[in-house]
Amino acid sequence: MNQSPIPAISFGDLARKLNGPCPPVTRNPGWAEWNTEVDDAIILRYLYKHHQPRRHLEFGTWQGFGACLCLEASAATVWTLNLPDGEAKDDGSWAYGERVIDDAKAPPGAITANYGQDESGPRTYHRTDAASYIGRLYREKQLGHRVCQIYCDSRDWDTHGYPEGFFDSVFIDGGHQTEVVISDTRKALPLLRPGGFMLWHDFCPHPDIIAGSPSVQGVTAAIETMRAELTDQFATLEWIDPSFILLGIKR
Numbered sequence: 728m729n730q731s732p733i734p735a736i737s738f739g740d741l742a743r744k745l746n747g748p749c750p751p752v753t754r755n756p757g758w759a760e761w762n763t764e765v766d767d768a769i770i771l772r773y774l775y776k777h778h779q780p781r782r783h784l785e786f787g788t789w790q791g792f793g794a795c796l797c798l799e800a801s802a803a804t805v806w807t808l809n810l811p812d813g814e815a816k817d818d819g820s821w822a823y824g825e826r827v828i829d830d831a832k833a834p835p836g837a838i839t840a841n842y843g844q845d846e847s848g849p850r851t852y853h854r855t856d857a858a859s860y861i862g863r864l865y866r867e868k869q870l871g872h873r874v875c876q877i878y879c880d881s882r883d884w885d886t887h888g889y890p891e892g893f894f895d896s897v898f899i900d901g902g903h904q905t906e907v908v909i910s911d912t913r914k915a916l917p918l919l920r921p922g923g924f925m926l927w928h929d930f931c932p933h934p935d936i937i938a939g940s941p942s943v944q945g946v947t948a949a950i951e952t953m954r955a956e957l958t959d960q961f962a963t964l965e966w967i968d969p970s971f972i973l974l975g976i977k978r
């Protein structure tokens with residue numbers, strides 16, 4: 728089904744629309760050089776600072792970088808979910824892992840794999856979205872007392888204990904497969920208060936970017952599938968251009 732494109736808004740225009748303070752200067756590096764942990768982070772930090780959530784929900788903790796953006800920009804308590812043993816790709820390999828040369832700098836209790844030796848030393852890899860890696864950044868920054876870490880597949884998360892409208896903001900950045908994004912969005916929707924905002928990461932409507940990234944493909948397809956219900960629930964649904972962030976402000 729052909730739908731009209733999701734409206735786009737620049738970061739500057741969004742700040743003006745929200746009556747927020749002047750936005751910080753962005754790098755505008757272009758898509759090839761876009762760095763989420765720099766360029767999207769500037770926007771996220773700004774939105775949390777402006778919105779000042781008291782209760783924030785984040786799907787997909789990984790090492791806690793995104794949770795720290797919210798924790799440092801506001802006084803929020805953050806609820807965040809992650810698969811306890813990490814995400815696997817279709818072929819069973821780890822979705823998130825890195826080679827670790829100096830074991831002493833890694834959190835104890837990590838899931839590791841060894842692949843022999845090369846000129847740099849042992850080829851030891853750590854699964855960076857599992858076990859003690861999950862949320863390690865907010866713990867290292869002594870912010871763990873403001874975090875409720877939930878360990879499960881988000882599709883199995885039982886939300887019955889949460890009242891409607893419990894959260895002031897939601898960041899959807901867990902599994903990027905279309906059905907996971909749809910499930911996460913539908914679970915979070917009743918838990919988001921009117922006037923609260925929902926953010927989806929890895930959304931970008933450019934065909935070239937979609938073609939080059941399975942994550943963007945999954946998220947963009949999920950948003951297209953849910954378009955009618957999102958339009959119904961959100962007063963504003965806008966892609967922040969340029970970025971990988973889609974913002975919805977709930978009616």
Ligand SMILES: C[S@@+](CC[C@H](N)C(=O)[O-])C[C@H]1O[C@@H](n2cnc3c(N)ncnc32)[C@H](O)[C@@H]1O
Nearest residue numbers: 787789792793809810814856880881900901902
């Ligand atoms: C892109 S990373 C999250 C990055 C994080 N939001 C940040 O800003 O730093 C995605 C995370 O979602 C987790 N994940 C993937 N599928 C999931 C699922 N079905 N349920 C819960 N967590 C999931 C992965 O293990 C990974 O840690």
